[in-house]
Amino acid sequence: MIYGLYLSASGAAANMARLDVASNNLSNVATVGFKPDFLPVRQREVVRAEDDLPFADSNALLEHLGGGVQPMATRIALTQGPLELTHNSFDVGLEGQGFFEVQRGKGADGVHLTRDGRFTLDASGRLVTVTEGAAVLDHRGSPIRLDPSRPVSIGSDGTISQNNAPVARLAVVTVDDPDRMTKMGSNAFKPDPEVMAQRRPSLARVVQGAVEASGTNSVQALMDATGASRGAQGNFGMIGIFNDILDSAINTLGRVS
Structure with a gap:
């Protein structure tokens, strides 16, 4: 009993x-x-x-x-959500497995991953997230700065161009063990240090003017x-x-x- x-x-x-x-x-x-x-x-x-x-x-x-x-x-x-068109030149969605890198804190420990591609420019011309103003990083791990007065084109590989000249390339990475990631709020993920150290470039396709809806x-x-x-x-x-x-x-x- x-x-x-x-x-x-x-x-x-x-x-x-x-x-x-x-x-x-x-x-x-x-x-x-x-x-x-x-x-x-x-x-x-x-x-x-x-x-x-x-x-x-x-x-x-x-x-x-x-x-x-x-x-x-x-x-x-990590189910792929449908892409929804926004026609905003700073919005980007990912088709395939991968994440953008954003700087949400100090140093390497402050680099987190996200699938939320709603970006904008701050007052200094930095590309930042709409949700909290975290800096979006390029493939070298540096913040991206753009000229607010010029139109922006983003290629399928994440290359950002202004006036037909490449300016930066979005960091789009993948990790081997997504089960070792922790949700940190604001659609950000933090892999444990070992997984983060082994991240590598992703083959995901970057789509400008669209965002990935909820999975x-x-x-x-x-x-x-x-x-x-x-x-x-x-x-x-x-x-x-x-x-x-x-x-x-x-x-x-x-x-x-």
Whole structure:
């Protein structure tokens, strides 16, 4: 009976975690360049195996039921979002795997990656992100400065030209292990130092005058949220049933007449 209570509690906790992830994905369905998360869930080992107690008493029936479920670390789904035309000469979208580099802090540790290509010029002519004014970096890791009075053309390889002369080239890179990236807010990602040090140029195509829409599938996210909510409700209901059974066992069966 207590074992069933623990199984239901683990199921409720896992479904609540799934609901949090699905709700966050759904709330970012209109966020440019957003990459949805997903939450893998694994079956827990039975207590005897999980606690490394090979000589503990075994209950074949309970061990057949397993140890419940356990959410694992949240992962990022790098699904390509659709490109939406904006006709803004400073907006760029990526087709294929890759990221722009932006300087959000000091030094190498402040270099983050993003798929949000909404850029503009600040008062000094630097190319910066619309969301927070972070400097957009070129392929050499330097901020990009442009002449505000001249039109801008951006090629599919990220080369920025003014008056038909190349001025800079956008840093577009890819990483080998995206699971080791952390979301930092404002659509930015921070890979761990080892992954960042091994980044390399990407073959993604740069599209001027467009931005990548959210990678969230609104229908799928809604279905995930609904399924997680119902799963949590079902497990909470089972917890209530076990609680009633325990109450009866303690207050009725255990009563001395």
